[in-house]
Amino acid sequence: MKVTALVQGGRQARSPAADMEEPWQQERRARGAWAAGVAALLAIAIAFPWVFTNPTTTSIGVFTLIYMAAATAWNSFAGYSGYIPLGHAVFFGSGAYTLVIAAQDLHIRGGYTVFALVPLAGAVAVAVAVPFGLVALRTRRHTFVVITIAIFFIFQLMAFNLGITQGSSGIPAPTPTWPAATFNDRFYYVALAILVVAAAFSWGIRRSRFGLQLLAIRDDEDRALSLGVRVSRVKLTAFALSALPVGMVGAVWAYFIGQVYPQFAFDPLFDISVALMAFLGGLGTVSGPLLGALILEPLQQYFTLQFSSNALYLVVYGALFLVVILLLPRGIIPTVRDRVASWRERRSGSTALASGPDAAGGVLSSEMAGGGVAGAAGGGAVSPPGPSGPAVRRG
């Protein structure tokens, strides 16, 4: 406090504070553009099943939305904290089993009532995530990745062997009696609703205090700790919250698929897919995982339908992973954003300097940006030589 007094007395410290007004206004305008863009995308998503009525297409739409939500939720932990978990299939599976078991126990035969179990599935996923996180988050980096995989296999093993999951014979989901032509649409819209919540959540985290704490943990956890960030609590909260949408889409998936088997509910490929989607689009950005899932999931569905086997798709995935790591280590969104920023700068070289000190207001305004590139994207500053793709290496 004393420093404040001193600094203010000592010189005209006013100017930077006064300059903040303008970036705030700029930000408001940018926010309007964003809102319009998001509304347009949402409208397209809502209209999609009306335009493309073919059940095969809408079915691909359902899977894509499920994975978009899952990748977004996964990223809202992994992308911001820098921890790469490969055990979110546990939450997906827990959600799936919750729905079918609860529907069986409550004698729900089908219809819309089944969707009422989706929030319950999310809650169960969170309840599973808390002890999971308590154990796994004691470790860091590679050890953390390995621990999450190990815990995943424990859960898959339990699903095979416990009585409540009825082993490898699986559990049937309720069968709704909706007309075949619009059968998929119900699932589509429920998945879309979950996706919207997950995306809004991811976006909200990115600009919140909580999100800043997570990003600080990603860069230097011990330093964050010493600055008063309660790292264990922040990590665990983020981890548990990221399980919520995953559990919910797991439940929708179970209802949609019609039968839950251990090897598909607890599928090791789930995390590989979700992680690849996030990496491809841009780890730690809000839109990256959405874009990644939008590209990869239809591709997977296409391969599965076309060649009715997962094997080819696996080869494609492996190749894609290599391509992403080698050519786009930071993912599509951050790469494109940097290109655009430097292009804009070249176009309006001197004006960029004039709006230089937009610092204070602008920094966090670019919440759509992934952590470190925020500054570069927001201000007109020279694009930094910043660390390229460290998040990739951390995994």
Place this chain on the structure above:
Amino acid sequence: MSSAPLLLVDSACKAFGGVQALSECSVGVEEGTIAGLIGPNGSGKTTLFNVATGYERVDRGEIYFSGRRITRASPDRVFALGLGRTFQLTRIFSRLSVMENMLVASQAGRRGLRSLCTRAGSPGERRRALELLEFVGIARLASKPAGSLSYGQRKLLELAYVLVADPAVILLDEPAGGVNPSLINHIADRIRELNRQGKTFFVVEHNMEFVMSLCHQVTVMHQGTAILTGPPSTVRSDPRVLDAYLGGALEEDPGDGPEGQDGAGSL
């Protein structure tokens, strides 16, 4: 000056495997002073800071801060009590912008769940952060990614964000290491200015000129023990100091040089 030191390390012992980094080390820092800590490489200065701020646990001995025992306190608790520090190899959040770095530091003590619904950095916090950045002279870099700062600028950023939470005592581990001379003077001025406002400093530094001109009291460490404390004039002329430096240099290879490889480390 008060009778009991504000920060007191009492007979601290700390071993890493076979290396006795601290042995029966006792140091006190009086409130309102700038205290210095010198000693050859590997004499345990950084280790002393680490045990005082909760980054390492002492094997034996006690640490008190304003009369409170903080021997086993965690780093966040120590910081919350008002004991801030910087690191020898600067530790900043390299993928966050400079402003965001400052805002992380103003998060201290915020509740987890409520922080989910609050926007990072209220206008007041931003203004204060900007003032502190001005204070250390890097306000114009506020929107830059911290990873793009130079070594000296990082030192200044670290100092600025330690100041955000307004700690009573600040431990500086080699604030002038690898910093150009004009910036060194700048840092020294800032430290003096803050000290005049009542902040207490404890500074590790190899730059003797810097230490001797800045500090009121200087403690000399040698092989994990504080061998001598006194005003700069006496310390400068004490034969034991020269012995420590020459002897220390011959006996043991320095663990980590001040120049380190910060660039690589912060990636």
